[in-house]
Amino acid sequence: MKTDILGVGIDDLLLSEAIAAGAALLQEERFHYVVTPNPEFILSAKKDEAFRAVLNRADLSLPDGVGVVYASKILGRPLRGRAPGADFAQGLMAHMARTGDKLFLLGAKPGVAEQAAENLRKANPGLIICGTHDGYFKEDGPVIEAIRASGADVVFVCLGAPKQELWMAQNGPQTGVKLAVGLGGCLDVFAGNVQRAPEAWQKAGLEWLYRLIKEPSRIGRMAKLPLILVDALGARLGGK
Ligand code: UDP
Numbered sequence: 001m002k003t004d005i006l007g008v009g010i011d012d013l014l015l016s017e018a019i020a021a022g023a024a025l026l027q028e029e030r031f032h033y034v035v036t037p038n039p040e041f042i043l044s045a046k047k048d049e050a051f052r053a054v055l056n057r058a059d060l061s062l063p064d065g066v067g068v069v070y071a072s073k074i075l076g077r078p079l080r081g082r083a084p085g086a087d088f089a090q091g092l093m094a095h096m097a098r099t100g101d102k103l104f105l106l107g108a109k110p111g112v113a114e115q116a117a118e119n120l121r122k123a124n125p126g127l128i129i130c131g132t133h134d135g136y137f138k139e140d141g142p143v144i145e146a147i148r149a150s151g152a153d154v155v156f157v158c159l160g161a162p163k164q165e166l167w168m169a170q171n172g173p174q175t176g177v178k179l180a181v182g183l184g185g186c187l188d189v190f191a192g193n194v195q196r197a198p199e200a201w202q203k204a205g206l207e208w209l210y211r212l213i214k215e216p217s218r219i220g221r222m223a224k225l226p227l228i229l230v231d232a233l234g235a236r237l238g239g240k
Helices: 015-025 039-047 049-056 066-075 085-099 112-123 140-150 163-175 186-190 199-203 207-214 216-222 227-237
Strands: 003-005 008-010 032-035 102-107 128-133 154-158 179-182
Touching (some): 003 066, 008 039, 008 049, 015 032, 015 085, 015 179, 032 163, 039 066, 039 227, 049 163, 066 207, 066 227, 085 102, 085 154, 085 179, 085 186, 102 112, 102 140, 128 140, 140 163, 154 186, 163 179, 199 207, 207 216
Parallel strands (some): 102 128, 102 154
């Protein structure tokens, strides 16, 4: 049962449980996809019905940001904690390095996925990265074919939201993978171009503040984020 956060269903899973659930999906032959909603997703899903539907059809929907957890508390149906997409990806890759499942990296500017692949192979001995493609393509067909031809079991789709979720839902089944995961800016992090917050900041729920300090141009985007808490309060008081 998913927890409804302002119209978007979220799985109340801790990180280790989320990784185990991802590994279990890999045991099944059919296509699955994972989404990692943060407050920005939930705010845009409110106005964008197609995005909301795709989020709600996902096999796994992980609470990526601390704002989602705060909103759940205000709504009176508290999630137990965050399961950030980047950490889920790390756990899944450690699992894949043991099982031999193959990974394809899709997204970010040209060259970034290749650099990420090099770093990830070093960090996860045994991990098979069977292909990469940048995220600035015009036609889907050749990208779908590249993933299919690589024999990938898993694809990380890093095109930003909502593009990556719509792309996974529409094209994922044709790629032949068992699992697609939408991971936003993660390839930039894995490539070493963008730093995640130190662990203490993450634990304190301040990853968003660290990101704002590093990329002040995000202020416009981020200024809207407290709105999710206002919405949650409105929904609670309205008895929803
Ligand atoms: N991106 C892409 N294709 C596009 C638009 C964006 O590959 O058409 C990439 C972009 O280069 C970046 C990622 O998608 O690597 C999105 O980053 P953002 O910081 O917006 O994602 P977030 O982590 O905030 O979801």
